Amino acid sequence: MSIILNHVNCVYGEGTNMEVHALKDINLVIPDGQFIGLIGHTGSGKSTLVQHLNGLIKATSGNVLFNGQDIYDKDFDSKMLRSKVGLVFQYPEHQLFEVDVFSDVCFGPKNLGLPRKEVEMRAYKALKMVGLEDEYFYQSPFSLSGGQKRRVAIAGVLAMEPEVLVLDEPTAGLDPKGRDEILDMVKKLQTETGITVLLVSHSMEDVAKYVDRIIVMNQGEILLDDTPKVVFKEYQKLEKVGLAAPAVVYIMAKCRENGLDVSTNVTSIDEAEEEILLALGRKDNL
Amino acid sequence: MIRDITLGQYYQGDSVIHRLDPRVKLVATIVYIISLFLYKNSPIVYVLGFAFLALCISLSKVPVRFILRGLKAIVILLLITALFNLLLTDGEIVFEIWKIHITKEGIENAVFIAIRLMLLIVGSSLMTLTTTPTQLTDGLEKLLRPLQKLHMPVHEVAMMMSIALRFIPILLEETDKIMKAQMARGADFESGNLIRKIKALVPLLVPLFISAFRRANDLAMAMEARCYQGGEGRTKMKPLIYRKRDAAAYLIVAAYLGIVIVAGKMLRIPLFI
Numbered sequence: 309m310s311i312i313l314n315h316v317n318c319v320y321g322e323g324t325n326m327e328v329h330a331l332k333d334i335n336l337v338i339p340d341g342q343f344i345g346l347i348g349h350t351g352s353g354k355s356t357l358v359q360h361l362n363g364l365i366k367a368t369s370g371n372v373l374f375n376g377q378d379i380y381d382k383d384f385d386s387k388m389l390r391s392k393v394g395l396v397f398q399y400p401e402h403q404l405f406e407v408d409v410f411s412d413v414c415f416g417p418k419n420l421g422l423p424r425k426e427v428e429m430r431a432y433k434a435l436k437m438v439g440l441e442d443e444y445f446y447q448s449p450f451s452l453s454g455g456q457k458r459r460v461a462i463a464g465v466l467a468m469e470p471e472v473l474v475l476d477e478p479t480a481g482l483d484p485k486g487r488d489e490i491l492d493m494v495k496k497l498q499t500e501t502g503i504t505v506l507l508v509s510h511s512m513e514d515v516a517k518y519v520d521r522i523i524v525m526n527q528g529e530i531l532l533d534d535t536p537k538v539v540f541k542e543y544q545k546l547e548k549v550g551l552a553a554p555a556v557v558y559i560m561a562k563c564r565e566n567g568l569d570v571s572t573n574v575t576s577i578d579e580a581e582e583e584i585l586l587a588l589g590r591k592d593n594l
Numbered sequence: 595m596i597r598d599i600t601l602g603q604y605y606q607g608d609s610v611i612h613r614l615d616p617r618v619k620l621v622a623t624i625v626y627i628i629s630l631f632l633y634k635n636s637p638i639v640y641v642l643g644f645a646f647l648a649l650c651i652s653l654s655k656v657p658v659r660f661i662l663r664g665l666k667a668i669v670i671l672l673l674i675t676a677l678f679n680l681l682l683t684d685g686e687i688v689f690e691i692w693k694i695h696i697t698k699e700g701i702e703n704a705v706f707i708a709i710r711l712m713l714l715i716v717g718s719s720l721m722t723l724t725t726t727p728t729q730l731t732d733g734l735e736k737l738l739r740p741l742q743k744l745h746m747p748v749h750e751v752a753m754m755m756s757i758a759l760r761f762i763p764i765l766l767e768e769t770d771k772i773m774k775a776q777m778a779r780g781a782d783f784e785s786g787n788l789i790r791k792i793k794a795l796v797p798l799l800v801p802l803f804i805s806a807f808r809r810a811n812d813l814a815m816a817m818e819a820r821c822y823q824g825g826e827g828r829t830k831m832k833p834l835i836y837r838k839r840d841a842a843a844y845l846i847v848a849a850y851l852g853i854v855i856v857a858g859k860m861l862r863i864p865l866f867i
Binding site: 326359 | 606774775776777796797800801804
């Protein structure tokens, strides 16, 4: 169950003076079960890239392989692809339309042509997964709070039981608590079910804690593609394209500059704490 | 798919046509439309109209391909109009199949109406392609100013028009986004019979209406927060001022209309109305 992008190019408005080369020769392998962070500045092509993964945008040139099959083949089942690659758009709460929460979540699996019982079971499971209490199930989705609406919208995609879940800035506009809740929920889902998750964000801080791999995009090209540790080491390169490594990386670099013998190879506050205590301990023993 | 619609779109450029005062362009467009409808079918008027339009397009430096793309949207309307003219015009029968009579006048009418409509659409889209919506409404407001004496709320009408124009691309983009999002959830907008297709629009239209209301609400709030009071005593950052080139453009347009009228008179083409 892997997705391969092979020399994918995407040009908007070809042949006009508004031509934008949104993706430039993207080569990418997304294997099974990875938790990937896709980072980039506004307009770097992140959203365009993820819409190629389930065939919503057709590449101007190049191809996309899903399990070895070219998704642009004439006999390729694009509905199947969209059920396997679940895409949660930016501000997904803007797509809610049903009279109550439960029927809205049912929309996806119903479109897959599943029997009613299966549809409802999946919807129930998805709503439980995003942590929405039963009391909200039969309320209008428009009467919920922003964070709850977002959960319902994510559940709407989860109910299709995708093998690859793509979330385009799922935390945009949420408060820190709501942000952590959503990301923790996604991480839990990923470890429990082993699905592949691609998390699009412009904040390193958000993804550092969760992902196994970070892809950094800049102006339609892949700038870096590696584990968080390796990517953060290149923080000068990140700054050049208007991004930044998490604050701990800078703290550790400063510590080291000022003579504290710590490793700069950390990505989270917990790791940093341990590392600093260790270094202080070593110093005391000298 | 939705992005192909060029109606009301602006094509960034820096040509003579782009720099003209919007009032000139509005008047020129109206004159042009009148010139097309002044006389009954006559090739010479269309040749003149075509030549004038071609001159304007080449001056505007907007790619012809881009302009013609706007015609794609009206192909069906064109075909239907032409078909009705072809089938329903009485006159000298050229040939008939079963109960359908094809007349010489019918063929003429069908061809001419198609040409006339195409010139009309291309001509007016050239105006919107070379004029920003703001300029357009400013121009309209100035042109309609005399109507204020008759207590017509000219500024408000112009404001409504500019907001409506501004929202076309926004709503198109929104439609595109919601459509994609629902397609990602397995929605199918293309297959099935008519009733199924209409039903399939619900997941698109409900979010679209909600977002339109939300945007309208936000805009109203933002306008009030900036103390918008309507047209009374309002000044402009870029007031419209006629320049020499605008006078020249008016002359050219008048000359064009003159030539059409003279040509019509000389060839004794009957008036359309």
